[in-house]
Amino acid sequence: MPFLRIYYLYFSPHKAxxxxxxxxxxxxxxxxxxxxxxxxxxxxxxxIKDGVKNSNxxxxxxxxxxxxxxxAELLFKLYPYKDxxxxxxxxxxxxxxxxxxQLSHKLGFNELIEYDARMINYPxxxxxxxxxxxxxxxxxxxMDKGYSFTREFLLTRIIxxxxxxxxxxxxxxxxxxxLIEWCQHFGxxxxxxxxxxxxxxxxxxxxxxxxxNGEVHGVGKDFNKKSAEKLxxxxxxEELKVFEVV
Amino acid sequence: MPFLRIYYLYFSPHKAxxxxxxxxxxxxxxxxxxxxxxxxxxxxxxxIKDGVKNSNxxxxxxxxxxxxxxxAELLFKLYPYKDxxxxxxxxxxxxxxxxxxQLSHKLGFNELIEYDARMINYPxxxxxxxxxxxxxxxxxxxMDKGYSFTREFLLTRIIxxxxxxxxxxxxxxxxxxxLIEWCQHFGxxxxxxxxxxxxxxxxxxxxxxxxxNGEVHGVGKDFNKKSAEKLxxxxxxEELKVFEVV
Numbered sequence: 001m002p003f004l005r006i007y008y009l010y011f012s013p014h015k016a017x018x019x020x021x022x023x024x025x026x027x028x029x030x031x032x033x034x035x036x037x038x039x040x041x042x043x044x045x046x047x048i049k050d051g052v053k054n055s056n057x058x059x060x061x062x063x064x065x066x067x068x069x070x071x072a073e074l075l076f077k078l079y080p081y082k083d084x085x086x087x088x089x090x091x092x093x094x095x096x097x098x099x100x101x102q103l104s105h106k107l108g109f110n111e112l113i114e115y116d117a118r119m120i121n122y123p124x125x126x127x128x129x130x131x132x133x134x135x136x137x138x139x140x141x142x143m144d145k146g147y148s149f150t151r152e153f154l155l156t157r158i159i160x161x162x163x164x165x166x167x168x169x170x171x172x173x174x175x176x177x178x179l180i181e182w183c184q185h186f187g188x189x190x191x192x193x194x195x196x197x198x199x200x201x202x203x204x205x206x207x208x209x210x211x212x213n214g215e216v217h218g219v220g221k222d223f224n225k226k227s228a229e230k231l232x233x234x235x236x237x238e239e240l241k242v243f244e245v246v
Numbered sequence: 247m248p249f250l251r252i253y254y255l256y257f258s259p260h261k262a263x264x265x266x267x268x269x270x271x272x273x274x275x276x277x278x279x280x281x282x283x284x285x286x287x288x289x290x291x292x293x294i295k296d297g298v299k300n301s302n303x304x305x306x307x308x309x310x311x312x313x314x315x316x317x318a319e320l321l322f323k324l325y326p327y328k329d330x331x332x333x334x335x336x337x338x339x340x341x342x343x344x345x346x347x348q349l350s351h352k353l354g355f356n357e358l359i360e361y362d363a364r365m366i367n368y369p370x371x372x373x374x375x376x377x378x379x380x381x382x383x384x385x386x387x388x389m390d391k392g393y394s395f396t397r398e399f400l401l402t403r404i405i406x407x408x409x410x411x412x413x414x415x416x417x418x419x420x421x422x423x424x425l426i427e428w429c430q431h432f433g434x435x436x437x438x439x440x441x442x443x444x445x446x447x448x449x450x451x452x453x454x455x456x457x458x459n460g461e462v463h464g465v466g467k468d469f470n471k472k473s474a475e476k477l478x479x480x481x482x483x484e485e486l487k488v489f490e491v492v
Contacts, residue, residue, distance in 0.1 A: 065318035072311035
């Protein structure tokens, strides 16, 4: 539909915005409202009906699912001899908030995101703004152009040029050391304490809890102590929102 | 490709299996190997290379993502005025292990799953066999026929006739009451205790921890106390593996 594209780019009332989007995304979007919504943080959204806001959160829900599916297929085909544990872990690195924030920044999404500037006081919140908008844009592209287009867009425009999968593969997300460093940085005391298994559970299972300043922040269970500690640390990192090495 | 279909159904060496699949799935599959793999539990799998088995686990990883995406889009369109919290919760009910096990059984997948019969001793394991195979079949259909076909297959052949979304919508997963009942059942003491927010955090945020027999098992944070309690209870349910009402 070249006529429609020409209309959007040169004659529509949103032509300036359409051109900006085209520069960033590499294609002429159809339904501009979707993209505007994808870049609208809830801090500046208005209620449209029944308490639901016209923010990017619903599109983020959709985009997260679409992105997960495209990356799952990519890894499934790229690593035919790796098990599902490997695939799951690598996918979670690719779609991690830290990685999506970076991608969003690289692509220049920060110039289009609308949010309440007072939020800058909350560094963590502002950090996830970028990744949230990234997912919402994926949702918007899906609603606007369908699955095949979105898949192609993600693979050729985003992942191939910007994501070094093999580097992520070897970069181990070591939750235990990340958590320990975080505790040291903020002067907190951390302990990994073995827990006795409840009766009836396999004696081969190890259970470990992470105790930070006297409070349990995660419990892990696995067939070896090291993995149990890693799981416990991962849960604690999630609970305490320790996303980056400090 | 009617010729290929006729070949698969009447002349191929796998014609009996193809007909069985056609009866269950409603279409003539192309790459039979994928479907055989989707029905093969790891207990009967053999190693193909580098320690990777020809079990259904990789396809399950893929199918889980595809199913999540199709259901996300369905709910996004079905409930235009519900927020992403509602959508996330409803999707997790639809793709819950309990629901997928039921679906798998209804569709007759149990007759095709290959597994080591000694596993019947492990009721939980056998239970998830069905749901795992369901996800793996979704992965197989995706690899065999692509996204549009799989989406259509899931919507018209599985979800529309077999999943009562509106019933699931009103069936509330009340983590707080589930957790309290579980504690009563096992004679454990449970408390929901408000936690003071760290300095710098919004004074509007409530933080609540769930303490069971003196140990913290989950912390929730939200803009109202009830939601914070619910989140904390949800985390505790997950940590303690409290999946069903006792």
